Amino acid sequence: xxxxxxxxxLHGAVRARLVEKFLARVEPEPNSGCWLWLGRQTKxxxxxxxxxxxxxxxxxxxxxxFKGLIHNGLHLDHLCxxxxxxxPAHLEVVTQRxxxxxxxxxxxxxxxxATCPEGHPYDIFTPRGxxxxxxRRRQYREMFRRRHAAI
Numbered sequence: 306x307x308x309x310x311x312x313x314x315l316h317g318a319v320r321a322r323l324v325e326k327f328l329a330r331v332e333p334e335p336n337s338g339c340w341l342w343l344g345r346q347t348k349x350x351x352x353x354x355x356x357x358x359x360x361x362x363x364x365x366x367x368x369x370x371f372k373g374l375i376h377n378g379l380h381l382d383h384l385c386x387x388x389x390x391x392x393p394a395h396l397e398v399v400t401q402r403x404x405x406x407x408x409x410x411x412x413x414x415x416x417x418x419a420t421c422p423e424g425h426p427y428d429i430f431t432p433r434g435x436x437x438x439x440x441r442r443r444q445y446r447e448m449f450r451r452r453h454a455a456i
Contacts, residue, residue, distance in 0.1 A: 350388035
């Protein structure tokens, strides 16, 4: 499966054929504005399009056809959160990190937390994660007491 689509190379009749094939598999949803993909989808709901013997992500095709190029290393974020939506107005080019943090994964949910489970603000940032100063002090005191109680 290739996701590299070079639309500048597609022009004239070839580009028109791709646009026609693409739009034939789109159903606009009037309430949300999503363009729902009626063609093949992956197991997790992302739209796929086969064209001239190659298979592409349909949302990437939509973006490149109607908005512009997607530079190497960048991803498309579905702003509507609907995986089978191919409306280019609902897609934004972002880094992988931004795309993940906008989602609903554990990483994204934890990234949005501003306080520790005790309610203190996270104010220590290390490569191993975030900590709150108050809980960290308490942990050090308890560890010190346990070590010195054993002596």
